[in-house]
Structures are given as structure tokens and as C-alpha cells.
Amino acid sequence: MNWERLTLAFRVSAYRWVWASNFAAAAGFQPFMIGQGWLLYDLTKSPLMVGLAPGLGAAFNLVFSPFWGLLADRFDRRKLMMIAQTAMGLSIIIMGILVVMDSIEVWHVLGLSVIQRMGMSLQRTARSTLMFDVVGKKAFMNATAGQFLSSQGAGLIGPVGAGFIIKAFGVGHLFLILGSIIIIGVFMLLKVQSVLVMRLQSKSIIDDLKEGFRFVRNDKPIRTILWTVLVTEGLGFSTWSMFPVVAISLLGGDAVTLGLLGTFRGLGGVIGALFISSFGDIRVKGSILWGSAFLFGLFLIAFSFSRNAFLSYFLISTIGFVAIMYNTQAQSLLQILTPDAMRGRVMGIHSVLLTGIGFGALGMGAIAGWLGVNWAIFGGGGLVATNALINVSTAPIVNRQAGGS
Secondary structure (H helix, E strand, O other): OOHHHHOOHHHOHHHHHHHHHHHHHHHHHHHHHHHHHHHHHHHHOOHHHHHHHHHHHHHHHHHHHHHHHHHHHHOOHHHHHHHHHHHHHHHHHHHHHHHHOOOOOHHHHHHHHHHHHHHHHHHHHHHHHHHHHHHOOOOHHHHHHHHHHHHHHHHHHHHHHHHHHHHHOOHHHHHHHHHHHHHHHHHHHHHOOOOOOOOOOOOOHHHHHHHHHHHHHHOHHHHHHHHHHHHHHHHOHHHHHHHHHHHHHHOOOOHHHHHHHHHHHHHHHHHHHHHHHOOOOOOOHHHHHHHHHHHHHHHHHHHHHOOOHHHHHHHHHHHHHHHHHHHHHHHHHHHHOOOHHHHHHHHHHHHHHHHHHHHHHHHHHHHHHHOOHHHHHHHHHHHHHHHHHHHHHHHHHHHHHHOOO
16 A cells, blocks of 8 residues: 555645544534434334435435535635534534433424534535645545545444444433534634635626536536436435334344444445555546446445345445445546536535435335335445446546546
């Protein structure tokens, strides 16, 4: 493993603080999603309700995400990230207080879930564009892999810790801890100086939004990558929301089983992020994007058949590995192939498409309640793999345009 390539982005001080802040956000939000799913399933015993929380957040983000991208092209990206992360942390703390006071109701969970997921969407858009400002094109793929390393590193220890905390102290105390961790990450961003980048100011907000959508419509590589994001994340990543149902219904486990599923997914992600970071820049980003998306779908199909906990842990760690390979290339390509004046809006559209995860979770919850969670995961994996095969023909064009830096 090439240590110099692995640490390329970390030589930039501002990037290290952004990385640390994102680690805190991920360390709070990833276990929170598991705890929230557990809480909803405990309150309702309904897979559909487990999927409804991310589904509602997705509905709101579908409307607002284009505006997040527009804000990132017009205003200070660091301050936007701080505002978003603060909203995430405070809403989780409020949910924790309601649980501890035994006053929590389903509508509280759903309403606060909307705030949390809108905050995450704005944080993701502001963070990804801020990273490019900080490290530039040459180190951006390495920086993106590093961000996924922070997310997956948090996912490695967070979910299993969440499982033990839920079992020992209850989900309310878990939420109080996680919300506080996210808020700590906000203060880390005070160490990052604002990066002033000249950005175009159009006549109106509507003109700016139209310009962003027009750019995506007319650029085939960007358009195809975004379609792949919609299918892969909407039908593949939404599987994570079904972990509580998988742990209880398929594996006959408890909160610890649930936590271990998240932990092994994080382990695979950490290994994947380290692996892709060690290559520095890569000239075949498009080929890796669609190849890893195909493998992602295949391993989801295998996961849907497993009834053994240890086999499921192995499969989900493999899925975590290829998911990071895919995700690193998707985000790197969108940033590299997009001019700076458009970057925020394109990433805003990317965030719109990530709402597919929420809608996918809602659909998976409905199918799981109807046919069983195994068939919901099987169908999602099959469609992800099929889409990758259909669109892999675009890879040579993307490889030429992105090249190496």
C-alpha cells in the first residue's frame, strides 16, 4: 500500500478538520438511523413504518435539494455545513429527550426525521463542494475516499455500540449521546477558513436552477452517472433501512445482531476506502464505477438468501467494500467533470437523486410487508446489477474525459 498516495489529501490542514467534522457527523448519524429504525419497529411492529421515516425525509429533500446546491454556489460552503450539522444534532437530541421522558410518539419520530435528513442533505452538498475548494482536482478522489473512510470508520464501531447501548440503557440515551457527538463536529469547522471562490450570479434563483438542470440534460456522461446514482442508491443503499427487519425476521437476532450488521458493513467500507485511496488518481474511474455497481447488485442478491448470521456478516462486509468503490468514483467523477460555477448545483441534483434512498426504503418496507424482506432485497439487487450492465458502455467516454490528473 502506497502511504504517500494514501495520505495525499491529509497534507492539507483544512481538509483534516473537514474530515474530522464529517467523522463526528457520521459517528452520530449512522448509529442514529439504526436506533431510529429500532424505535419505529418497537413502536409499530411494521416494516412499512420503518421505511416511512427515510421516505418522508426523501420527499422533502426532493423539493429542497436543488436549492441546497444553489446555496453552495452562492454562499460560504463552510457556514452552510455548520448550519446543517447543527440542525442534525439538535433534532436528534430532542428526540432523545422525548424518549427518555416517555413522551415519544410516532409522529415525533417522523417529523424530526425530516429535519435530520434535510440537514444531512445540505451538509453533504456543502461538504463535497467545500472539499474540492480545499484540495483541488489532483487530490480530490483521494479526499473523497478519505471522507468515505471517516463515514465507514464511524460505521465500523457506531452500530454495534448502538446495539449494546440500546440493550443496556435504551434508545433515548443513545440519541442524546449521538446528537452531542454531531454538535462537537460543528466546532471543528471553526478551524477551517472560508474559501472564497468567484461564482456566477444569475438574474434569479429560477434562472440559476434552470441553468443547472440544462447542464445535466446536455452532458451525457454526467446524466448517465446521475441515473446510475438514482438506481444504485435508491434500490441498493435503501437496503440498510431494512436491517432491523433482517436482524429479527431473517436471522432471529436482537439489537446486537442489528448492530453487527451495521458494523460489518462499515468494516467492508473501511477496507474499500483504504484500498481505493492507495491508488491515488485512477484513469479508469468509469469502468470501476459500473463494475462495482454490478458487483454490488450481485452480492445483495446473495445477501437476500442468507439465513445464517455469520454468512450475512461476511456478505454485508463485501457489499460495504464494493459500495465504497462505487460511491468514491461516482462522487469524484461528478466533481471532476463539472465546472466550478456549476458544481454546487450538480451536487444539489445529486442530492435530489439520493432521496431515492428514502423512497427506496419506503418501497422496500411495503414489499417486505407484502412478500417478505428477502424478496425486497433480492429485487433491488437484481435491478442494480441490470442497470450497471446497461450503462457500462458509457465507461470509455467517462474514462477519456476524466483521465488522470
